[in-house]
Amino acid sequence: MKQELEEAFGFMFEKELLEEIESVGVLRKYKQGDILIDYNETLQQIPLLIDGAVKIMRQDEKGDELALYYLERGDTCSMTLNCCLGSKKSEISAVAETDVIFISIPVQKMQDWMQKYQTWMAFVFESYNSRFNELLESIDNLAFNKMHERLHKYLEDKALVMKSTSLNLSHQDIANDMHTSRVVVSRLLKSLENEGLIKLGRNKIEVLDFDA
DNA sequence: ACATTAAGTGATT
């Protein structure tokens, strides 16, 4: 675990903090598709993401879902942070988008560290900030962009976190993430294909104009 | 060969 920790967080934390993390943290691995956090769960652990990507989903009363953003290496979940502090229930769910490795930290430690290590505090604030920005970005996207642009962005983000321009997913999967219908996704994908931005196959989409 | 699931399309709201 030491090595993984160094790679993902070494540049951020001082030695003593890294050692503490190493002694109280538990290295956990999950497979693609596993549910890491479900709605209304109370959270006892803070995850520090080492490898892989986690998709954060929001759900309404009817059970309709919407993908908000991804967590990647070096990230933590700010929902966990404020859930833990108030010991509230989770407002979101987290699903392993790829196979995932993270270090799990008990809540009390994270509170101790807030006072003990300024780098930890900085990390927590920074994390809040970047999560907030990602959320704003998502909102802008939802509010101001047409489906067509949302879809394009969705595919680029997906290609980024999957580290591949060849995506294995169905139109229905996309529709679920974007909270729209499969028919709409199919039509828009078709038009993106006609623009030469992507190439379609069964359960497969190739992103051609990848520029990230 | 048949059933199931994914994708494409016109028409309607």
Added chain:
DNA sequence: AATCACTTAATGT
């Protein structure tokens, strides 16, 4: 942009 209804195509058993 959503929904319906229907078709076509690919895949699994």
